[in-house]
Amino acid sequence: MAGAFRLPAAGRLDAGRTLRFTFDGVSHTGLAGDTLASALLANGVHLVGRSFKYHRPRGILAAGAEEPNALVGIHRDAARRTPNVRATVQELYDGLNAVSQNRWPSLSFDVGALNDLAAPFFSAGFYYKTFMWPRAAWERLYEPVIRRAAGLGVAPDQPDPDNYSNRFAHCDVLVVGAGPAGLAAALAAAEAGARVILADEQPQPGGSLRFESGAVIDGKPGWEWAQETVARLAAKDNVRILTRTTGFGYYAHNMVALAERLTDHLAAPDAQAPRERLWQVRAGRVVLATGAIERHMVFPGNDRPGIMLAAAGRTYLNHYGVAVGRRVAVYTACDSAYAAALDLKKQGIAVPVLVDARQAPQGGLVEQAREAGIEVLAGHAVTGTRGRLRLSAIEVVPVAGGPQRRVEADALLTSAGWTPAVHLFSQSRGKLAYDAGTGRFLPGTHAQNAVCVGACNGTTDLGMVVEEALHAGAEAAGQTGAQARGATARPEARSPEGWSAGIAGPAPGAEAGKGGKAFVDFQNDVTAKDIAQAVREGMRSIEHVKRFTTTGMATDQGKTSNLHALAIAARMLDKPVPEVGLTTFRPPYTPVTFGALVGHGRGALFEPTRRTPIHAWAEAHGAVFEDVGQWKRAWYFPKDGEDMHAAVARECRTVRQAAGIFDASTLGKIEVVGPDAARFMELMYTNPWARLEVGRCRYGIMLREDGFIYDDGVVGRLAEDRFHVTTTTGGAPRVLHHMEDYLQTEFPHLKVWLTSTTEQWAVIAVQGPRARDIVAPLVEGVDLSDAAMPHMSVRTCRVCGVPARLFRISFTGERGFEINVPADHGLAVWEAVWAQGERHGAVAYGTETMHVLRAEKGFIIVGQDTDGTVTPDDAGLAWAIGKKKTDFVGIRGLRRTDLVAPGRRQLIGLKTLDPSIVLEEGAQIVADPNQKVPMKMLGFVTSAYWSENCGHSIALALVEDGRARMGERLYVPMPDGTIEVEVTSTVFFDEKGERVHG
């Protein structure tokens, strides 16, 4: 027998399939199909956790996702430790290892429980009123202590080795919840031919039929009907059934997010199998069949282990075959708990008393209970409980007053009524309506294409539930125009139980008892008195009450407690419940693993890593890479023993002495084609384009409409109606988007089309005095002489036998070529160029050398030497603005008052007086280094390098009125001393610019 409290004649589990598990190191035996909670209860273990604030001993309250108390850590292995797992949801597997949380040194003896003795001090919001003196003590003393005391479980300390997954899904009808209502709705929708997804959080659908022993549907016991219906649905190809799947978020436009748990119930999951999967379902219509959640009774001492919800006790009995005690008392304010008492009695468990807060309960179940010999104490209250780590007795008094009676009991089932689970409905932005008659918030006006059925809709009679659900399912399918397939079932249902009635707030007669704290929110230790105190302190909105007391903010998000808190506040304020407000429900319905939300997006799949066709060669030749946007670019190519500085110095030197080869494939490329191509270019760039000859290139500057530099690049004209535009690496997508924006919405009359060709071409830059010698043997059909193909020209030709676009351009100031070949040929052409290069003493160089060489020539890098607040004139590029142009994007922005005012920061060069000092990029520049803080800063260093070719450091900087300061001495105050600099031209090497022409 798996546990002393397992009943041989009860439950649906197979007694032959035993599983071993441990809790806090103690071994126990459970059955396949158990949850951790049912298995613990079967072994007589009720004490499973400690509360957040007072560290009070806590047991199992519920049998499902609403559980506030029974949170444990599940330790599968060192890297798979999951904190705050609800024992009521965790399915048992062989070898499961669970540990209790928030206690030290042990669960039964927890030093933190001293807090309980000091409880009078720890009233709601006490921390706002103290810990302020002395000032420094908050951070040094009080806060660390509070933090250590707070928190529940322990976060994992190793990376998670498990997989997670994502699926997008679409359906005509999504049914959330597979209790009687959800099953009936899904059945009707499926038989009407709709594409149906049915999701349920339990491993087996059935919902309330798990415990509702008297239910009969289609002439069969409810549970049996549920399993048959599931099988019938599963056989259809238009239905997908997702079990262990929680609908946790209802988003805009009928997107519902589901979290499916795939391996947490398995003893030895397949390593490839995802642990959880996120389903993002777009549904035509959503049927919410999310049921209702039972509320506990609020009375003094209501948190002792052994006290649980009536339906939970019944679930453990009827489904798991577990008795939650030997003598189980019941305390209720509604009918459904009577059924629990009857079921217990039928299994031979003593029910010493059934306490009903109502004065004169009536009806079939009440009569049956009396007939079964259960002592029903109507109009009574439980005013206290006894027992240290487990309930031993309850104290009962008449509501009207009278002698107290003590009843021995090792468990107490309570029910204050049922709260419709309107969470998803509310998330869908539907408006809730308060039904004063039954004291419930029910779905009111829908905001999306959804319908609520069953208990979440406030329907409590099983017959009506099924009828309403069948209708909703058929109607949902009808909306989508589905064609009926197969016979249509119209099962009838009945159950002796009713779920109506109940109370919110403290039980009558139990409010002022001396029997201890009456908890509203168990996990966060919020009592009825705390709520009352918050209201007294001026908290009039339920949101204030919540935040001040933290009620409803624990991991269960107040599923069993919110209505109680609201009722107490309403009573205190003497206002109707809806006027105090109801917190808007936000996703998720129950906590969702980060991993499920991340899905596949981890590690290599976190974001695409873009590599050029030449990447493999660079890797094989020892390149160090840098991230530029999503691209990996070769940064530098260290040889044996070289550090970055040495490698870059060598690369820089060699390019200017011989040649260098550089992978420029990541540069953005856009082909601009059409008879109006030049007109379009005139509008998008500051430069004039109309007269650019075919075969020639021009450096272009693109502005935003506000006049600031947006991008730059060399543009070649391939034909009258065709331009080959290049952009910065990072700018490629946004430049194309920006161009398309203007083309489609502002200049749609222009006959021109834009095509991204960034990845069509591999680009190999060959730069340096020997560049032509290297390139020449590989090129067919082009005269490469300076006269025939001068600097800033482009030719279509063949290189290494493949079609190519050959540019004579230079970002280094040396004679240079950029070979564009179709990308699949890039690697082979690179290797051919490299082979030629080696003969001429060339190096392969990376982005760092590219940066140094261009800085030696004063060429800017957009995004480094400009920052979104720099105009062409600021950057010394006023020459690139077509003076006669009457329109281009940015023309007006450029002329705004502040953009033409004196004192703007202008790009200049800086030389350090000590030539060996390399400034730090981002360092600030001042005129007077001895002024007091805050200092007046004139500008900052945008680029700074050691220039091997100049023999001194170089820098570019944006400095207030910079161009008027040539030769001026300025200062760069650093933490360890001030660096003196001189303002210079931005060109440091080959000032006359002769080398580029050969």
Next chain:
Amino acid sequence: MRKYSVFAIAREALRGHTGWPEQWASPEPKKEYDVIIVGAGGHGLATAYYLAKEHGITNVAVLEKGWLGGGNTGRNTTIIRSNYLYDESAGIYDHAVKLWEGLSQELNYNVMFSQRGVMMLAHNVHDVQVFKRHIHANRLNGVDNVWLSPQEAKEYCPPLNISPQARYPVMGAALQRRGGTARHDAVAWGYARAASARGVHIIQNCAVTAIRRGPDGAVTGVETTRGPIRARKIGVVAAGHSSVLMQMAGVSVPLESFPLQALVSEPVKPVFPCVVMSNTVHAYISQSDKGELVIGAGTDQYTSYAQAGSLHIVQHTLDAICEMFPIFTRMKMLRSWGGTVDVTPDRSPILAKTPVKGLYVNCGWGTGGFKATPGSGHVFAHTIARDEPHPINAPFTLERFRTGRLIDEAAAAAVAH
């Protein structure tokens, strides 16, 4: 105002905490006030408090359409820092940090300001350049901000993944040690209590439906859902709803309102000692006193007042969080929510007089307004009381969009928060 202290708590403990007075009064609105503040968020309440305390103007009403502190004050991720690039920004945010440092004592309300340090991660060469520019500018402005190597960053925040194999390896970090977090609700409540004690009327569930102007164009009062209220000076501090309110006075503003989401995990024992922000992968995270990981997501791409955003925005943020902190994949999202943030074209606020006499506006804080709360309220009170800006908020004009004198933190730094 009855003083809060450990002795007061002990006294109350003896009588079951039944003797605490209301933290703030809930009076019926009067017909007229000297100043009306529209919006009882942190900024609005702070403005009212400083009007009363620093300028002796106590005949003030703070009108709130919902419950006080219920907008972005109660929905943000509570990050406080001042390591902004431009002198103007550093000025106002550091003014705020200095006020934060004594705020609990000033208000006699523990706002739990915790200078746990705010660390901003650099993931590429460009980030390094940008952060160093900040660090140097901050140092010369007297604002603390230091550079950390990846190893130093890991020591400061042990869960951080600094593996060079990460998709975007950490190349270093900028750390402002004086930065940190505070308890957002306590800020609103503390200011509300202190302002109320000085005579300010806080009127909740009172939506402004119109702003009235006299024949000379100057404001004369407001219409509300609780009747008309007169005032010669009106300060609009309505965050995401600023456009709507300013339209009531006929003033167009350069604002757009976007949904911004945040989330918390289930509470766990202390595991995360500071605040970490990453702009490249876009996420920010800290751990609250309760033990929840508090995580800020990005804005949705479209304007909205729905106070709700899309799941994929949250997913992107968690992608980044789990990439930077791979130990958190098994943690669970407990709660997520949305706010409506008002964003200006240069991502800097507007704290200024308006073309309408008697109308003042404090808006455009985007995703980062919480940190400025005390400083913003302090200088806005000055602006209203003196009818001229305090030197600290003088640059944050409405006119700057006409002249081009923007304070473009976003463009300059690609840093939003």
Next chain:
Amino acid sequence: MLLIYCPYCEEERPELEFRHAGEAHIARPENIAGISDEAFERYFFIRSNPKGIAYERWRHIHGCARFFNAARDTVSDRFLATYRTGEPKPRLEGEGQ
């Protein structure tokens, strides 16, 4: 994630395929070079940012790549209409509420 009807693809597509592109019906001034600072400010910076029906631009960037316009209620995020670039604002029921 919104579901957006693309007037070019003639069906609803998930938001992941789209990019929002700001307020609609703000035409770039014909003679932009000659307008005042105030007019430039109105064109480039001032936005109506309505709480209610917003006219806005979207681009089906990962679909047909077209820009188009939409009318959307910024309180409910419900789309009232989407229409092609260049078409006038549609007349909507309930507008102005």
Next chain:
Amino acid sequence: MVEAARRTSPLEGRAFRGHGIVLAPAAPASRLSLRAAEEALPALSKALGLSLPRRPKTSAAEGGRAALWLGPDEWLVIDEQGADLPALAAGVSALHSAVDISHRNTAILVSGKRAEEVLAAGCPQDLCEARFPVGAASRTVFGKAEIVLWRTGKTVFRVECWRSFSDYVFSLLEKAARETM
């Protein structure tokens, strides 16, 4: 004269075969990004030897050549035999833009009875046969990459993407394919 440089496909050597799913790089093909207004369609159709589709989310295929509707004035033309597509378009005088993108894109063939479901790991469109029938083609997203998805058979899809995204796209497909549902 040098020997014509060899081709290296970005997905060389990649393949996956699992339960109900096969992933394979497509053979190199020539591709054209074709842009044209309505008036030019007859001439272009004639030159290309197929009827350029005019309905959204459709394609036209003829022999080893296909034209996929991507936008109201945009087609992706694919020729599996590697025909010189720009040359064919060059002969058309009607207004259009033809840009060779043979190497910009690469393609992955996703086939098997799980193809739809594996693609649903990253593609948010409804891919059921009723909504995305054989012949349907659309630019869309797959995870964090843009793709062009073309259903060439009941259980066969061609996924076109830019070459530098192909590693990501293939890896994500493979990750999804390895999961048993």
